[in-house]
Every structure is written in structure tokens, then in C-alpha cells.
Amino acid sequence: MPSARNLKAAVFLDRDGTLIYDRHYLKDPAGVELVPGAAEAVRRLRGAGFAVVVVTNQSGIGRGFLTWDDFRATQARLDELLAAHGTRLDGVYVCPHHPGVTGPCDCRKPAPGLFRRAAAELGLDLAQSFFVGDRWRDVEAAEVLGGTPVLLALQAEEVMRPPHIPVVSDLGAATDYILTRRAAPDKRAGEEPQTEREEGGDS
Ligand SMILES: [Mg+2]
Ligand SMILES: [Zn+2]
Numbered sequence: 001m002p003s004a005r006n007l008k009a010a011v012f013l014d015r016d017g018t019l020i021y022d023r024h025y026l027k028d029p030a031g032v033e034l035v036p037g038a039a040e041a042v043r044r045l046r047g048a049g050f051a052v053v054v055v056t057n058q059s060g061i062g063r064g065f066l067t068w069d070d071f072r073a074t075q076a077r078l079d080e081l082l083a084a085h086g087t088r089l090d091g092v093y094v095c096p097h098h099p100g101v102t103g104p105c106d107c108r109k110p111a112p113g114l115f116r117r118a119a120a121e122l123g124l125d126l127a128q129s130f131f132v133g134d135r136w137r138d139v140e141a142a143e144v145l146g147g148t149p150v151l152l153a154l155q156a157e158e159v160m161r162p163p164h165i166p167v168v169s170d171l172g173a174a175t176d177y178i179l180t181r182r183a184a185p186d187k188r189a190g191e192e193p194q195t196e197r198e199e200g201g202d203s
């Protein structure tokens with residue numbers, strides 16, 4: 001296991017409705033479309049030293065609506081679109097289960113299983129990491145794992161959440177928030193920490 005100082009902070013991203021448009025049970029690569037500003041957000045986060053890791057619930061696999069090959073085809077398209085913007089993901093972790101079909105599992109969000117697996121495989125510091133998604137279940141594991149949740153506004157009004165959870169408009173705004181908030185994880189000795197900006201809560 002890597003020593004603590006070698007661990008990298010991650011930004012964990014939900015896929016559907018966060019990084020790409022949510023097309024239910026997406027299986028056609030042609031349907032993969034980045035949300036505006038998403039590739040730029042990934043590039044900025046990686047440029048700032050974060051590992052950017054997708055963690056996604058894909059119960060359509062367990063329910064037979066799409067196959068692993070379908071999923072891999074959509075992932076290849078997503079990788080291609082990000083590459084066209086000069087960036088990439090550091091990892092993709094998938095729960096294919098559905099509790100009603102395949103029984104309970106420890107990897108379907110909000111369970112922390114996939115985040116822990118990513119941390120073990122990629123050498124990530126979960127407590128220094130950010131959890132971003134358009135549903136509470138995407139970010140809830142942060143409460144257990146010690147990281148920082150950031151909820152996107154799209155569905156924020158619909159979900160029950162503790163009042164301290166920050167809500168931002170989209171992935172670009174989440175990136176602004178993260179880059180302002182992060183606890184200067186590495187090699188920033190001697191640099192002034194970035195000034196905290198007051199988050200207006202809108203826009
Ligand atoms: Mg989503
Ligand atoms: Zn699972």
C-alpha cells in the first residue's frame with residue numbers, strides 16, 4: 001500500500017447527468033454526448049493534480065437492458081470525446097447490479113464499495129477527495145469516507161440532503177468550487193493558498 005504522502009486526491013464523477021447527458025439505459029455510442037463544459041472541467045481537474053474517476057451505477061446491465069459490450073462501446077466513445085478535448089479519465093468503476101434482480105451488493109451507490117476499490121487500485125486519498133453527481137446517492141458515500149460531496153443542482157431540489165452539502169449548477173461550477181476549496185494536497189509549500197471566494201449559491 002502506498003504511503004499516505006503518495007496518495008492522490010480524486011474527483012469522483014457520476015456519469016449520466018453529470019459528465020454526459022442522461023439517456024436512460026444508454027447502449028448506443030452515438031448517444032454519448034458530453035454535457036457542455038464537461039471536458040474542460042476534467043482537463044482542469046487533472047491539470048490541478050486530481051485523479052478524475054467515474055463511478056457509475058449501470059443497473060441496466062443487471063436487468064438485461066444492455067450488455068457489458070454495450071457499456072464498453074459507450075465508454076470507448078466517451079474516451080474518444082474526451083481525447084478530442086485533450087484529456088482523459090483516470091479510471092471508470094461500474095456497478096452492474098440491481099437489488100431487485102441481482103440482490104444486494106456493496107458497489108451500487110450510495111454504497112462506498114467502488115470508491116474504496118478505486119482508492120486501493122489507484123492509490124487515492126479518499127478523505128482529500130471530492131464526490132460529484134446529480135443525485136444525493138452519488139455523493140452520499142463522502143459522508144462515510146470522509147471526503148467532500150458536491151451536488152449538481154439539476155435534481156438537488158428533489159432529494160433529501162443535509163443542509164451543509166454544497167449545491168452548484170453544473171460540472172464547471174463544481175470544478176470552480178473544488179479548485180477553490182481543496183486543501184492544497186501536494187507540492188504547494190511556499191505558495192499562498194488560493195483565496196476562498198464567497199460562493200453566491202446561484203449561477
Ligand atoms: Mg446521474
Ligand atoms: Zn453492485
